Amino acid sequence: MNTCRLYSDFNCPFCYAMHGRLHTLEVMDGISWQGVQHAPHLPSPMVSWAGGMGAELKQEVEMVRRLAPDLPITVPQGKPNTRRAIVAAIRAHHIDSLRARDFVSSLYRLFWVEGQDLSDEVVLQREAGRHGFLPEQVSEANAMAVDPVLRAWEGQWVETEQQGVPLLQRSDGAVLVGLLPLDVIHKFLIGG
Secondary structure, rough: OOOEEEOOOEEEEEEEEHHHHHHHHOHHHHHEEEEEOOOOOOOOOOOOOOOHHHHHHHHHHHHHHOOOOOOOOOOOOOOOOHHHHHHHHHHHHHHHHHHHHHHHHHHHHHHHHHOOOOOOOHHHHHHHHHHOOOOOHHOOOOOOOHHHHHHHHHHHHHOOOOOOOOEEEEOOOOEEEEEHHHHHHHHHHHOO
16 A cells, blocks of 8 residues: 555544545555644634534535445534644644544544534643643643644645645555545555
């Protein structure tokens, strides 16, 4: 299997489902998760969506339910700004990449199954603690500079010229965008 980058955002239901599919394929050892904000304008804390935005969110969740019926998913109240969650994931990865992988998976579930606000520092620190990280290790106030990592990931994502998430990019530069069937993802990962 080729080593791939996965550009993903916690507040995208298709990213949540893609993450689940990659776990099902048991290929996460060869995947470099790179969090990007596809909607950096979203508020922190998360606000409830109503009207057209709420209907669009319900429609996205229903589409994921049709495409991945085995995946648990609920309609959250809205979508949070995910910068803090991505920063927490980066910091966790610098400490212990295996525990960080589980932490990232749990953040997707916290939002898409439990409806927790991933822009809430307390939520992130509590979940990090469940994975053996100290709150100050993943805190936004931590002195470890992650802005260069965030900029690098965003720059690499922009260079794909796709701007969509989820986006898989193989080491040869080939990209796969969106939530696709398991067989298509597997073929892409093995270089087909």
